[in-house]
Amino acid sequence: MRWTSHGRRLVYESDWVNVWLEDVDIPTIGRIEHHVLTMPRASLTSVVTDDQDRVLLLWRHRFITDTWGWEVPAGWADPDEDPEHAIRREVEEESGYRAGRVTLMTAYNALSGISTMRFTSYHVTDCTHIGAPTDITESSKIEWVPAKDIPGLASKGQISDGPSLTALSYYLGIYRNSDTAVS
Structure with missing residues (x-):
């Protein structure tokens, strides 16, 4: 099942980690806010x-x-x-x-369910x-x-x-x- 994103908002930002709340629609579940961590550096x-x-x-x-x-x-x-x-x-x-x-x-995704790391x-x-x-x-x-x-x-x-x-x-x-x- 592919989730659909309706946008995101920044909750916290630093040189180490950024925390977002993503507005997603999950098939069979509905719309929720999902935490997403992004890392500013590789x-x-x-x-x-x-x-x-x-x-x-x-x-x-x-x-x-x-x-x-x-x-x-x-x-x-x-x-x-x-x-x-x-x-x-x-x-x-x-x-x-x-x-x-x-x-x-x-190369690999370290935390695919919650992060772009x-x-x-x-x-x-x-x-x-x-x-x-x-x-x-x-x-x-x-x-x-x-x-x-x-x-x-x-x-x-x-x-x-x-x-x-x-x-x-x-x-x-x-x-x-x-x-x-x-x-």
């Missing part, structure tokens, strides 16, 4: 690997969920910023590694360590983790961030085993 994730089959992960605390866990380097593209440039910048700021090769893995995920290789991360708020530690250990970390709840789980699962289960993977 969301990006990266799976950074090395030639020893390891993945670069950041250990960090998320205050909203009050949880600690491993995450992949990620962030937002600034308005009019090329997404590949943005993920290069994010990897360097968050990890202290300069990206060599950056290859598009996939779209993530683009990249595979990053051939990195060079250039020093300490410039954004020290991003993590408490940075480690190269064997790719074979990723499923165990996830099953123990040590990787519970949705964008990281999605990027890592896609990399391990689809991308790494496809003809499009770049080694």
